[in-house]
Amino acid sequence: xxxxxxxxxIYSNAYDSAIPELTTLRTMGSVPFGGRYRLIDFALSNMVxxxxxxxxxxxxxxxxxxxxxxxxxxxxDLSRKHDGMFILPPFSQSETGFYSSRxxxxxGSMRFITRSDEEYVILCDCNxxxxxxxxxxxxxxxxxxxxxxxxxxxxKAPELEDLMLFKTAEDGRITxxxxxxxxxxxxxxxxxxxxxxxxxxxxxxxxxxxxxDSFERDIIQRNVSALKIYGYxxxxxxxxxxxxxxxxxxxxxxxxxxxRRALFVAGRPVYTKVRDxxxxxxxxxxxxxxxxxxxxxxxxxxxxNSILFxxxxxxxxxxxxxxxxxxxxxxxxxxxxxxxxxxKNTVITPGKTLCGAENYxxxxxxxxxx
Amino acid sequence: xxxxxxxxxxxxxxxxxxxxxxxxxxxxxxAVPYGGKYRIIDFPLSxxxxxxxxxxxxxxxxxxxxxxxxxxxxxxxxxDRENGxxxxxxxxxxxxxxxxxxxxxxxxxxxxxxxxxxxxxxxxILSGDHIYKMDYSKMLAYHKEKQADCTIAMLEVPxxxxxxxxxxxxxxxxxxxAFEEKxxxxxxxxxxxxxxxxxWAKLRQHLIDDxxxxxxGNDFGHDLIPAMHRLGERLFAYPFDGYWKDVxxxxxxxxxxxxxLNPKVNLDLSDNSWKIYSRSPAxxxxxxxxxxxxxxxxVAEGCQIDGEVDFSVLFSNVTIEKGAMVRDSIVxxxxxxxxxxxxxYSIVAENAVIEPKAIVGERPEVMKNLDDxxxxxxxxxxxxxxxxxxxxxxxxxxxxxx
Numbered sequence: 001x002x003x004x005x006x007x008x009x010i011y012s013n014a015y016d017s018a019i020p021e022l023t024t025l026r027t028m029g030s031v032p033f034g035g036r037y038r039l040i041d042f043a044l045s046n047m048v049x050x051x052x053x054x055x056x057x058x059x060x061x062x063x064x065x066x067x068x069x070x071x072x073x074x075x076x077d078l079s080r081k082h083d084g085m086f087i088l089p090p091f092s093q094s095e096t097g098f099y100s101s102r103x104x105x106x107x108g109s110m111r112f113i114t115r116s117d118e119e120y121v122i123l124c125d126c127n128x129x130x131x132x133x134x135x136x137x138x139x140x141x142x143x144x145x146x147x148x149x150x151x152x153x154x155x156k157a158p159e160l161e162d163l164m165l166f167k168t169a170e171d172g173r174i175t176x177x178x179x180x181x182x183x184x185x186x187x188x189x190x191x192x193x194x195x196x197x198x199x200x201x202x203x204x205x206x207x208x209x210x211x212x213d214s215f216e217r218d219i220i221q222r223n224v225s226a227l228k229i230y231g232y233x234x235x236x237x238x239x240x241x242x243x244x245x246x247x248x249x250x251x252x253x254x255x256x257x258x259x260r261r262a263l264f265v266a267g268r269p270v271y272t273k274v275r276d277x278x279x280x281x282x283x284x285x286x287x288x289x290x291x292x293x294x295x296x297x298x299x300x301x302x303x304x305n306s307i308l309f310x311x312x313x314x315x316x317x318x319x320x321x322x323x324x325x326x327x328x329x330x331x332x333x334x335x336x337x338x339x340x341x342x343x344k345n346t347v348i349t350p351g352k353t354l355c356g357a358e359n360y361x362x363x364x365x366x367x368x369x370x
Numbered sequence: 371x372x373x374x375x376x377x378x379x380x381x382x383x384x385x386x387x388x389x390x391x392x393x394x395x396x397x398x399x400x401a402v403p404y405g406g407k408y409r410i411i412d413f414p415l416s417x418x419x420x421x422x423x424x425x426x427x428x429x430x431x432x433x434x435x436x437x438x439x440x441x442x443x444x445x446x447x448x449x450d451r452e453n454g455x456x457x458x459x460x461x462x463x464x465x466x467x468x469x470x471x472x473x474x475x476x477x478x479x480x481x482x483x484x485x486x487x488x489x490x491x492x493x494x495i496l497s498g499d500h501i502y503k504m505d506y507s508k509m510l511a512y513h514k515e516k517q518a519d520c521t522i523a524m525l526e527v528p529x530x531x532x533x534x535x536x537x538x539x540x541x542x543x544x545x546x547x548a549f550e551e552k553x554x555x556x557x558x559x560x561x562x563x564x565x566x567x568x569x570w571a572k573l574r575q576h577l578i579d580d581x582x583x584x585x586x587g588n589d590f591g592h593d594l595i596p597a598m599h600r601l602g603e604r605l606f607a608y609p610f611d612g613y614w615k616d617v618x619x620x621x622x623x624x625x626x627x628x629x630x631l632n633p634k635v636n637l638d639l640s641d642n643s644w645k646i647y648s649r650s651p652a653x654x655x656x657x658x659x660x661x662x663x664x665x666x667x668x669v670a671e672g673c674q675i676d677g678e679v680d681f682s683v684l685f686s687n688v689t690i691e692k693g694a695m696v697r698d699s700i701v702x703x704x705x706x707x708x709x710x711x712x713x714x715y716s717i718v719a720e721n722a723v724i725e726p727k728a729i730v731g732e733r734p735e736v737m738k739n740l741d742d743x744x745x746x747x748x749x750x751x752x753x754x755x756x757x758x759x760x761x762x763x764x765x766x767x768x769x770x771x772x
Binding site for chain 2: 074269274277278281282286288289290291292294308
């Protein structure tokens with residue numbers, strides 16, 4: 001594909017309400033993940049790794065942390081004179097207000113979309129974590145002659161509002177799209193769509209004029225027979241986050257080498273904002289097993305089955321197990337943590353013990369002092 | 371040029387660093403990796419931006435390819451700018467012919483036009499191969515306060531090491547009264563750090579005079595500054611008491627890396643108010659497995675550790691397999707150390723492979739004669755074969771299979 005002929009659109013707020021703990025103060029796109037990333041890094045890196053040059057990031061609320069993270073788009077090489085990264089907030093045009101649905105959000109950004117020169121458009125959400133070769137998606141889309149191609153994964157579908165489950169014919173064409181939030185087994189949507197930009201414009205304008213507001217029901221489901229909608233199965237690592245538990249489980253999956261290899265593919269780096277931390281330092285009394293550790297950490301205690309984000313400190317005689325500790329948090333001496341998710345800039349004072357369970361991790365909010 | 375900066379920096383980065391042997395075979399000394407994710411030149415470059423100097427000329431000559439690539443447009447240091455920013459200055463052809471940079475002063479002399487374009491009041495002359503954190507703005511304030519023509523940063527070194535340095539004698543006001551270059555019996559322990567602040571108008575004149583003097587070796591320390599002193603210009607020493615290291619030799623490079631693991635050493639790279647910037651690889655966090663033991667070490671992103679690591683510095687994307695052991699060593703990016711291999715008291719350069727059961731380096735404790743002991747070096751891209759043993763002090767520059 002000619003990559004600069006494809007426009008990228010990322011919803012940074014999609015399914016914010018699914019993980020209220022982590023998104024009270026931020027968008028889904030700026031949720032920290034995997035020791036040094038934010039969720040939006042995966043969607044952005046997929047796009048730039050196949051050479052796309054123009055990406056619009058739709059935001060709705062709480063987007064200060066997102067703006068801080070993506071800035072001008074430099075880490076993704078999207079800070080450019082021509083094209084590059086565009087943030088699309090609500091109230092950006094006189095006729096649009098606050099978004100409450102995907103259709104409204106796209107309609108609110110319609111001027112950006114229509115003014116772009118690209119022929120195709122790829123839409124992505126931020127609660128989907130995968131390393132996807134968008135070139136192959138595009139290949140599949142053009143060789144099948146589809147109007148719309150949507151990426152899906154087979155297996156146990158997560159329970160997520162309005163998540164689509166597909167039935168496909170042998171050639172990949174979607175014959176049925178069920179919209180529910182109940183989960184189930186089968187081919188479930190990863191909400192990554194590719195289509196001609198002109199088609200997207202037409203579908204959105206049509207839906208808006210008919211006062212329709214569900215992208216899933218009113219655009220995909222309603223058009224299953226009228227349009228040629230094809231599925232594209234993602235075989236590699238792909239996870240849809242729908243709760244704090246799934247956030248925790250997916251994070252812990254990264255401790256397995258096969259999953260890391262599937263997500264961090266050689267030649268397809270995941271880019272993120274550079275923080276210029278020093279490398280991690282292991283002190284004399286440190287004991288780290290089966291853990292992911294980012295730059296800037298200083299570890300003097302014991303860490304097992306855990307993920308430490310950039311700039312985390314683990315004090316002497318502290319024991320951290322099965323936990324996720326986010327950026328710049330401070331775990332003091334002799335603290336015991338088990339199955340805890342600690343948000344950014346939190347301080348756990350000496351001697352405290354916090355225990356959740358692996359199927360019910362405790363969440364400690366951003367900036368708290370415990 | 372919309373506005374003239376008060377001070378610009380000229381960074382001498384053309385040095386070969388021949389005493390670093392195979393480590394500088396294909397790269398200039400300032401590009402030598404240091405401290406898990408840095409290169410030596412990150413230190414003076416970061417010092418510049420942290421000190422508010424945003425116009426930096428980097429003078430390259432020896433093997434500049436990788437260094438030029440690394441500096442690029444200066445973005446990692448915030449030196450990609452409309453006004454100023456970083457400029458790579460290589461020797462170029464002139465109507466009078468082409469000359470390489472003959473020496474430090476000559477390199478600046480050949481770039482007088484570059485400096486004149488910015489017409490700064492002051493020029494800092496820095497070396498691209500020292501590890502230190504220093505606020506040049508304080509040095510500039512001192513230079514102005516003393517109404518100096520040239521200010522030289524000065525470090526008090528242990529007396530036993532003083533004979534390796536260019537030494538200075540000062541009076542009470544800090545004015546320099548005499549110089550002594552690497553004397554056998556030192557009478558001063560005040561060493562020059564190779565960091566100079568000049569008033570540009572003065573330096574400009576002395577550069578021209580120095581160039582016109584056929585007897586001059588065109589070196590700042592040997593020729594230009596002593597000449598200024600003889601002519602009665604105002605020379606002052608600026609005292610500095612932080613960490614400073616010239617990583618000129620294999621031993622000092624090894625030591626300077628391991629200094630980062632010593633809490634008593636005054637070089638804090640985690641200080642957010644004085645960050646050292648570098649070009650980062652986009653690698654995931656490093657992973658330490660259940661079989662691994664990591665103690666008292668520095669580990670960068672992208673590493674995969676299944677073996678034992680003690681008192682070592684691992685750069686990005688290093689793999690230590692299960693049963694391998696690395697101690698008292700520096701392992702540069704992309705190197706793989708396979709199971710059962712031992713790496714000790716060594717520097718292993720980029721993308722090397724240490725095959726199973728190879729033994730690289732030796733601990734000084736087991737040596738009969740300590741004179742035979744030294745740090746072992748494995749060059750970049752070298753493969754050390756199964757069961758091969760590499761002796762202390764050796765430098766391995768080609769693949770060794772058995």
